[in-house]
Amino acid sequence: MNVEPNGRSTQLNLFGLSPEPMTVAQVTRYVRNLLDGDYVLQDLWAEGEVSNLKVTASGHAYFTLKDDQASLRCVMWRSDVRRQDSLPQDGQSVLAHGRISVYEPAGTYQFYVDHVQLAGIGRLHLEFEALKQRLTKEVLFDPMQKRSLPLFPIRMGVVTSPTAAALRDIVNVLARRYPLVQVVLSPTLVQGEQAPLQIVAAIQALNKHTDVDAIIVARGGGSLEELWAFNDERVARAIVASRVPVISGVGHEVDFTIADFAADVRAPTPSAAAELAVPDRMELQATVHGQGMRLSGALQRRLAERRQSLDYLVQALQRCSPVGRIQSLRQQVDELSQASGVWLRHLLALRREQLNGLAGRLTTLSPFATLERGYAIVRHGDTGRVLTSVQQVSVGESIAVRVRDGEFDATVGSTKAEKEAKNE
């Protein structure tokens, strides 16, 4: 900076400084050059809590980093924002990288951030991966060792905080799906330094002092730090050592904890853990009703089979029955009697015809017919014998003469035999 003295102010000269004034822009540029020339400020990592984060329509992000003593204005250009997986939220502790420079129009210095990450997260992730690998090598997470869950648990242990929403979620799901189960809550803290040992104790107490059929270990969603108790090696070992199978339901879908790997079944959330732990009442009722239908159907079939067999036997019996024979014989009798009736009538008619013929003939042969023609029948008056010879009567004897329409008596006046008769 070359400002020439002009002697205008003696007072200024007392300080040995140039009396020539600088423009605001010159001052600001001077400060900026100082900062831009400092190698520490040009490659800076700074840690603090994010506040007032705002992303403008143009895509640049503005926020303030602060701690309990100071604050630092930060800007992150759109190109750098795009390289981030995500931006931190207000209140989160972050580690930011960038350079310090001056925003000349406002005369302020700012932190031009090119990368930001949650503070401590990298360390936690590294610990998580290291523990997971170590326990995996130890075959603590062996899929072959996983136990299957009981189909119809009678008592269900739940390891979680008695005041947390997770417990309410679990109880609601169990009450809706399978209220037959009895819940045994083994209370514990689920975050903080005390939490891992309490979780271990809660799991052990359920195993030692109750007859639960399975255990749900659960905690609602939270930050990685809040879920950290479930990434504790002691918790993982307690889960694996459990006598009964353990279902984990920690955090949200995206959260995987060491407890999840150690558990026999991993559920994405506490509610999901409860869903997996018990059967569904509605489905069971539908199954039970279906069984009832099958029972009725099976019995109907058996009855129908029996009825059919019975019908068959009855038919067979009927075929062997004397009733048929009797009926058959009766029919034969009927037929015979009918036939004999016909024959008899025929015979009678025949006889009647013969009789008529004979009667006719009798009529023609009858002596009465000759009477019509003037012949008479003469009988002896005393004996009634028909007289055919003069020898049979004597003079004076009475005779009866039969003519066509009656009889009259007469007395023999004389007899005269023909010569032929004497010759005989």
Add this chain to the structure above:
Amino acid sequence: MSEKKKELAFEAAFQELEETVQRLEDGELTLDEAIALFERGQALARLCDEKLERAKLRVNQLLPDADGSYREVPFEMEA
């Protein structure tokens, strides 16, 4: 151990129901046996249904006593 396990639990009733249906469908049975199985199955189905219908979830809390033992006390959910 809980007293509940003494009576016919849902699981036992449900399994016996399944076996009963199976036997009635496939077994060599006299008519009397078939009818007896049917009646048993009906009773089991009713029992299962009632258990499912009437059950109310119970929640206990497992608490340590001073002497190191544990006891279960009914747990009331906060409203």
